[in-house]
Amino acid sequence: MADFSIKDVARLAGVSIGTVSRSMNTPEKVSQKTRAKVEDAVRRTGYSPNRLAQSFRRGRTNLVMVVLPSVGDPFFTEVMRGIRAVAETSGYSVVIEETQFNTMTADKIGSMLVSNQTDGVILLASVSPFGTEIMASGGKQLLPIVVGCETVSPELSALPSVQIDNAAAASEMTDYLIAQGHRRIAMISGQSSSLLTKDREIGYRQAMQAARLRVEDGWVIDGGLTINGARAATRALLSGKSRPSAIFCATDEMAIGCLREVKAASLSVPGDISIAGFDDIRYAEVTDPPLTTISQPAGEIGERVMRRLLDRIKDSESASSGREFVPHELVIRESVAAPTN
Amino acid sequence: MADFSIKDVARLAGVSIGTVSRSMNTPEKVSQKTRAKVEDAVRRTGYSPNRLAQSFRRGRTNLVMVVLPSVGDPFFTEVMRGIRAVAETSGYSVVIEETQFNTMTADKIGSMLVSNQTDGVILLASVSPFGTEIMASGGKQLLPIVVGCETVSPELSALPSVQIDNAAAASEMTDYLIAQGHRRIAMISGQSSSLLTKDREIGYRQAMQAARLRVEDGWVIDGGLTINGARAATRALLSGKSRPSAIFCATDEMAIGCLREVKAASLSVPGDISIAGFDDIRYAEVTDPPLTTISQPAGEIGERVMRRLLDRIKDSESASSGREFVPHELVIRESVAAPTN
DNA sequence: CTGAAAGCGCTTACAG
């Protein structure tokens, strides 16, 4: 109860505040008898230490912040599960911060870290004007920041990160589409500011080029990472002079919108048009038809990213930096088939 | 930069730490000239105040915590947007805490609040063994807690809350199903521990009773609030001796699973079986067929809930308590039609 | 094992 401080407990127990503190934090250093008195006083007051004071005094919070683009993105369910799993075994609490509707985030993250509100941060979003600010304030870039899933601007590439090889995965999907017989393959990507989808786009282009397939004008189109953006992009693709036989969406979220829009145009999937996604969110297997996509080991990414953050927090000098790749998997379901024309 | 404290800045600027503090917090109380010196020193050091110390000293954090079941739940996207919108105009930051994979949450919420890590909490989940603990530590239940969306156990019903009338909405949907000609209506609900779906279940039962329709054994079935749980529930419903002509799912998430499973059984929707959802998440309009569901004004709930929390924080005595209802809406799409037999 | 005391980094009356 906020109404009692360590002083009250000390008075009630008839000991010094130092002893109360020791009773709670290092009970083995306190005699059985004294501890009993303190415990009794704690119980009677309902005392719980002011964590702000504790953290302030100790110089650490045992709190880790994860920054993600938006609550409501199904992809993060599993990543968070992984993060929590290892956080819990290490006595850390995790708190989440959204980026999407929130312009000042870069600042805020920087200052939270730097001003000790948090012991470390996990970046599951590539906060845009981040590099300069954070790095400037960090100096030697030893700030305990680890990047998960996301690709990050060049200045930040020294940060430890855990991710799949997005470009390779996108190439693999494109190759698969090609192997099914597709030659006219379009891609719905993210905004040009999205480094994540940029990597996937690169993979797609590489595979197309390797197969000597042409990427026509307008075939790489921005779906804004949203369902509605993808629907608009799909309409554009379908009404273009040269219609693709397959559409590779850089995220399942967009694939869901694309799928809807293709059907709305009275085209069948995969009969008339094949659609592929990316991420394997839980909705991907319940679309109609179920989505062929790339699966990321989300839980594992979460675990690894948290472990590396812990390493950084404990010993930033010796902690490994640089990217760590984790395997992806091509999940073949029913939204891709051979082209009919 | 964590390496500099207010002392360093003071020394560099040739003023006292008090003046540095005033320069940053109440610049109007500092002379133009002094302020310039301080600002310069701040710039040169990259100083940013230790927020932990600030909050500790001030006795408040300007931080609000929202507790939700899982960050991957699409329903919360809009609620968060609303919360943020008002938080930002009031100088509050918001931080999110997940409940789902996290047993100790009730404790943690209690202690975060009570131990001053947070100025208030918004509960978007009904944390299970919450009542006793929080209330016990709160005494007069004036803790700045506001409940959003969720229904809450009786002990907590004095807490301010903002929500739709779940029972009424569920009745309305059931009435709509009945009006379409359905007589055999089943419901996929949540676990019995879920008060939220319990309310929806109540609404369903009331409407059935009012229409003198029978709820057969096994027709109210637990879908666990997940896609897979709903699929299993759907299989049970389809294989039961007495198959319903319509299935009302207590959440869209479950409706999506149900829809998939009905189709997997080679039944058509709404031709053979009608399906209704609840929540109107963004995926509800892109299922095939698009889902008839109940829409909640999620953004508005977020705004209102944050406003009421602010009231509580500022003046807990005079702040209103009790439930505030917000209108829902029946969204008719294509997953419900008249029964064919 | 325990107490007295210093000090973490700030803010804010209080004098001047």
Place this chain on the structure above:
DNA sequence: CTGAAAGCGCTTACAG
């Protein structure tokens, strides 16, 4: 307008 000082609630060497 500015400085000196008290104090927020803890933790943790340091003596004893």
